[in-house]
Amino acid sequence: MSIPRESSDYLVRIISRSGTVRALACVTTGLVADACHRHGTFPTASAALGRALTGGALFGALLKTGQRIALAFEGNGPLRKILVEADANGAVRGCVGNPEVVLVRDDGKLDVGRALGHAGLLTVTKDLGLKEPYRGTVTLYTSEIAEDLAYYLTESEQIPSAVGLGVFVEADGSVGVAGGFLVQALPPHDEAVIEQLMSRIETMPAVSEQLRGGATPEKMLEYLFAGIPYDTLEKRALAFVCSCSRERLERVLLSLGKDELAAMIADRGEAEVTCELCGERYHFSREELQRLHDEPQPSAG
Template identity: 70%
Template sequence: MTDYLVRIISKQGNVRGLACVTTGLVSEICQRHGTLPTATAALGRALTAGTLMGALLKTGQRVALRYEGNGPLKKILVEADSNGSVRGYVGDPHVHELRPDGKLDVAGALGRAGFLTVAKDLGLKEPYRGTVQLHSSEIAQDLALYLVESEQIPSAVGLAEFIELDGTVAAAGGFMIQAVPPVDPEVVEELMARIEWMPPLSELLHAKKSPEEILELLFAGTPYDILEKRELAFACSCSRERIERVLISMGKKELASLHEEQHGAEVTCEYCGEHYAFDESDLDRLIAEVK
């Protein structure tokens, strides 16, 4: 199934909804980082969360989510843009913790104390930043808390994945519902009630339910218009040219030290795992370019 997102708006009640399938991009990114199941679940949910947040932006804008906790995962970083591109990584990909009931313990792996920071590049001089303390350490619940506390937008967020016994991602995706002022309380209550009785999101995704079908379940009986369908994909903005600019910014002294002591340099992108190697002749060229 191709990864894509659908965005709708209700005909009454001023409620917008988004739903997406992110199986392919979550699988690719987790494979690149070699994540174990609990780390896969945590990173996968955060990637889907970033995808949903990115879909709310205008063309050319970007959003970054940073979950930092005191658990073994340490942190989760995700970046997404308005075009459906997303990338991300987790502090320690080799974390696998289970709850007493045998389910993946994402909250425990992230840690019960920490912060969620959302940064939006809106094309202004400085990015907008909002931070909330982790409340439940569940990726979806804490994002909904951020939206209410920092952006004053009542929101419901659902994120899920289905991981096979061998650790592969069989399904991933999520939804977001937001009430936009003026809010009709009755419509919002009906939507919240549907979220309570609908089947678990992981089951819907594993059954190959599409974003349209998930939204139909959530908005059953509530008329709405489809605003857009958007393809989603993993994409990293790193390149050899960008890494060269970073190395040049270190200055002649640091580059000369790399040349003399290590006879080269190797840089790995945290987001995609791509390796960039620079030999002595490359460093000579970069040293010559330093102003």
């Protein structure tokens, strides 16, 4: 999956010169707006999906080339679930179970935690190119997305981490800004540096507030690492990119079996298959369904 050249979203990755802390920060406004437009999300669903997509972009940047990661948030709230997939190249895609969710807290802010639900699970699946993918699951911590991702990294992967995510939804429902950061302590842990970073994180303005004020990923990292020498490792483009294709959807139809395809031809004479993660629709005519039906089945031996 390649990133469009015109993408304005990007991520910056740094490491402290002592080698004890690494951090990433990104702006994801364009890809979040793209995703929300594709799925027709209402404001609270937009905020939830945007945070999860941004988290996916940050997690994907920790992978090696060719590796992929999937995040599945499943809760007992009206949103039901959030699914996100990302790779090491900066491609991100995702969806929500119910896009038509608007919940607002007493302070006027969008209530992502209640929308997802405070009872549920976060499952992280990594395709590292091995025979079996790695899978880790934790209970939802606050359902605010950022804290859940930090909790997963600290509990499941034993890497003390802090995650900040922000999405600002305008009064007309459009996505104004989106972005986030991820900070991780690496062994041997430098407690003085960790305390300094935690103090900066606690006092820094909200991510969405910084982005609305014109902050860049570089500026967010400069603020966090004030007084801590660091080196920039890379800057990479990010975009909403899906791996679906007509050929992949044909394989999905083939997996239904000849009997199901025959019933589909007899009943409707055509089919429309929608990719859950990007909303792209693929139409298959009677002739195309018949061709799939008539394809020889692979031998069992």
